[in-house]
Amino acid sequence: MMTTRLPNRLPRHLLLVVALAAAVPAGASNRLIAAGGRVSIARTPLTVTPASEWNRLGARPGRNAEVWTLDGDTLNALTFYAAIGEGKTLFRQADRREHPLPPVNRTMLLTDIPTLLENSYRSALGVATMTIDHVEPTPFAGAGGVHFSYSFVRPEEAIHVRGEGFGTLRDGKLYLITYEAPALYYFERSAAAARQVAESARLD
């Protein structure tokens, strides 16, 4: 393949693969999350109570983030971003020079949360086909929050992914839970379990 110019480096793989390669702490391992117990997310005040079992991946997309899954993160991923403060990005930057991620801003409104996720994905995954489909108010973690749905196509794989997000801002910090899975079969199969976890979120 010949190109007109030196191509910008395009991150091709899923966010998590990038994050995995970037930094897996030594000894990090996947752990079973038992049903019914209250679980703290990434050692922050955000807690959830899952009604069914999940697996927490040892590899984290960022310092204040973690990923739970049922069948593997490409088939269903429940991602938690907790207490992301001013100037911080949602997840670890794989290519800070060419594709820096947008930071959280203290004056953000709830409507800016879906935009932040969209722009972070566009920068990190090199996707141009991401859309935010529906945005509505919802109670989340004991306060007013935003619930939104989105969809995008994983580059190089042509897999249509559907996602849902539940987010809020507390003291200028962002709390966001997203669930995403291939639109075909997997999204609907685990959506109820994922929503239950998001709805059980509390900020103590």
Place this chain on the structure above:
Amino acid sequence: MCRLIVPLLAAALCAAPVQAARETLPLPPFTTAYQPTTVDERGLWMEADEDERRMRDAPEVIRDPALNAYAREVLCRTVGPARCAAIRLYIVRIPMFNATTYANGMMTLWSGALLRLHSEAELAAMFGHEFSHFELRHTLTGFQRRRSGSDLLAWAGLLGAGGIALPTMVVGGFYRFSRAQEAAADMLGFRYLTAAGYVVTAPADLWTRVMAEQDATEIGRYRKPNQRYVAGFFDTHPTELTRATYLRAAAAQIGGGGVDEAARFRAAIAPWLPRLLGDQIKRNDFGGSEYLLNQLAVDGWTTPLLFARGELYRERGNPRDLSAAAGFYREAIAHGDAPAEAYRGLGLALLRSGQVEAGKAALRDYLARRADAGDAAMIATLIAG
């Protein structure tokens, strides 16, 4: 003896691929129903066919018949109807400036290029360059060059010759070869551009703006602009400055004349402009986006440009940006043909600036125009809150 072998092998490396291509490939690849002839060419075409099967069904390909027809028309005007029949062109929604050519005649044009080109002549310059890669079989000769290099290194390793100097020479030679291919494609593309009657300064102008955009991106990220005069060891392309310089010199030799068809180009991409701008704004590249908007606005700030600028400033979100964004939205609204989202942007920018009542009023205007918007319920809570 080893010292003797190395130069001999190196000489063979330089001569072999070009000769092989000349001897065994008599027909140009754009001949009707051309079939690849050598084992190397068949292999590369097979791989390219596989890539093309994926590309044909890829969701990121822009299928708009009007836009595709226009791009194809420019391609055919540039290289002539006989040659363009060999090319399948895919316009891909990637918000960066580039185009690609595969061995089998598949060509992609990235949507980011459409936003950065100012005229049909510049689009023709891109097509001319890409077609030249196809016509000159650059994928094939590049592959053969790489293989010869790795063969040489394998033999040298076996014979214990070369040390560190030989791999350096071979690898450096490959990248130098790649840069020479790019320069050759630039010059053949330039001849197509001239023959098609387009303005000959188009490619040099294009590269000059690409450099300026890169500088603006760097400055916007609080870094020093880093244009380079000489290509680095591992660069596959000459520097933008080198290309602009030799293309400008070639244009000066030809003299003036030619058409740029800028108005026609703008009309063709106008239906896509808001989407192309939206994709660019979301790249989190404030400096580069601001530069592009200013370039597009040389003949005046149109409604889509003002709206995009409002979104750009609102998303960066410094207090001064929010104030500027509100101004851009208001200007867009004053034009009379602003999208409903301009009221949304104005309302959100004002809310974030602390101008609550004015912000709510703008959001009410938004909902009055787009009661069925996907975020109507969320916006309604902001008005009520």
